[in-house]
Amino acid sequence: MTPVSSTTVQGNSGGGERNASGGATMASSPQQGQGQAQGGGGGGVCPAEQFWSLLDKADRRFARVRDLPLFGRQEPAEYGKAFRIYTQLWRMQQEHRHRLLDAGLRRWQVGEIAARIAHLYYSQYQRASDTALLSEAFVFYHAVLDRAYFLDDHLGASTKHLRFLARFLLVALILSRRAQTVPRLAGQIRSLLDESKKTLQEADYREWKHVVQEITRFLKADSPFMNKRPLRYSYAFDPPPETLPTIPPTVKKRGLLLSDAILCSYYHNEVKFTDLTLDTFRMLQCLEWEPCGSFAQNNGYSAHDESGQNHPNLLKDLRDAALPPNPLKTVLYRPSVPHFLKVLATKCEELPLNTMMLIYLSAAGEVGSSGLGPDTSERVVNSFSQFDISNTRAVTSKEDKEPCLWLGCREGEGSNCIYPCDMIPFTRRPLFLVIDSNISYAFKSIHGAEKGETAAMLLSPSSRSCAVGFSGDSTRQSGSQFTMFLTAPVQAFCFLIGNNGLDIIDKDYNKAEELLSLSLNEWAMTLVASSSLDPVWVEVLGDPLLRRLLLRFIFCRATLSLFKASNDKAECLPSCVPPLPESVGGESMLSQCCVMRVASFLGAADQFSFAEVTTWPDIDEPTSSGGVDKEL
Incomplete structure (x- = not known):
């Protein structure tokens, strides 16, 4: 049994489910799902009791998946188990909605089930780098947003709503849904936080306020011009x-x-959203293929379309067999050096x-003794004038060290500083190394x-x-x-x-x-x-x-x-x-x-300083008088 697909969340109940996650685990039909949902607890079991028991089990499964490492080619069995149980939950709430509502089911709980299915798809994308999985997550999140599942007066629903909006925003950013979805989500997060100021605990409010500031900085840097x-x-x-x-x-x-x-970036106070810095965000997309399937070509569909609600076969048609698979990418933010080396060794x-691995490192560096600046011998002589010659520890200063990159705060050099020799x-x-550092x-x-x-x-x-x-x-x-x-x-x-x-x-x-x-x-x-x-x-x-x-x-x-x-x-x-x-x-x-x-x-x-030659390539002028060279 596999994850419920976006076809199901959109209400398409006829026919078998399509494989939107690459064919790895999806094999169930609505009839099979109904049999599992109704028959999983044996004859005579109350659907409400079975649902609450299954929901508790799903919470534990989700926690296990959330704690799994996001690297390694072998997909852990926990993913299949989590998808299976959330598929059962989703079908049960569809088939027994009225009885479950009478038993105390709230709309925000239905929304949380769908949001967690979306998050499972996103987690799979983080491991497999398949943008079709990311698009599945987008469709599920979009359905939850449009149906306003989290507009509930339940105590604590605002925190769940904020978390849902933030996760959806991250998916929308990676998919470049900038025209409508991203501004809509960013605005809703700000408004919801303002409305929830009195109900949130002070520590939670400060944390979400910081998230809003991160979003504002990120969207300012990731401007419309950057998305041309x-x-x-x-x-x-x-x-x-x-x-x-x-x-x-x-x-x-x-x-x-x-x-x-492996994409790793860390600078103090750099622009980021969650654990995705602006630089890794750009490199992440640069190492992927833009979908260009037959549906897009025949229907004028853009991969940046904001909808996703009216295209039940969207992901299937956007799967172009001619496109190579995306390389598997692991994004690391402020990893300890032992963890970075563990990921690198595993990969x-x-x-x-007959394959290559790209390593992208963007971080500030400690110059050490081989950096630009005064000659090494001059620095050694200068060190004697600053320290007591009898103090051997003082002579061993940072001047004698090899240059290194700081993958974390400048404390605990052994765990935060990576050297070229590593x-x-x-x-x-x-x-293939890309090093962006001083x-x-x-x-x-x-x-x-x-x-x-x-x-x-x-x-x-x-x-x-x-x-x-x-x-x-x-x-x-x-x-x-x-x-x-x-x-x-x-x-x-x-x-x-x-x-x-x-x-x-x-x-x-x-x-x-x-x-x-x-x-x-x-x-x-x-x-x-x-x-x-x-x-x-x-x-x-x-x-x-x-x-x-x-x-x-x-x-x-x-x-x-x-x-x-x-x-x-x-x-x-x-x-x-x-x-x-x-x-x-x-x-x-x-x-x-x-x-x-x-x-x-x-x-x-x-x-620019060009050589004085008589022949240069012909250059067309800009197409509008108010265009690119107006201000130059």
């Missing part, structure tokens, strides 16, 4: 994989594909053959020390103060510049040149995307034709999601290399290991042409 296009790999904006330039058959390649990812152990044992498997350069020490596989690394600039749109504390309010270039490059370019995107109409934005796609394709063709391309990058180019990250990195590096405010400072430029061919270098003629193409269209060519 899906962050997921979308056929509407990204080229179909079969049309991409390919490596010549004479070049030896293993055909590695991205199958797993490496379970990594399928990653070396895991280089027995193919790794000490990203320290991870270059991994190169040459690998234990079997060359690690591919994209490393952020070590300084965040070189860009107009990302200076000072604004970085933490709008997210990392480097991560934005990898996930939303047109928006990152606009912020870099001081344009917040408010005046960019959709037609001009789409044109900028077209120009960027043209540039990315030219870089790709140059790479695949290069005879000096490192074998690890050959493998990266074979995976569409990793290829897109690499090409956007080249765009980021070229843009910052030519940007006048960067002044060609090394700390303002990203780097990669192993190095890429010079033909796609930041100041190569090809890179200058590609950046010029986008900069000229956006009216910002004067902010």
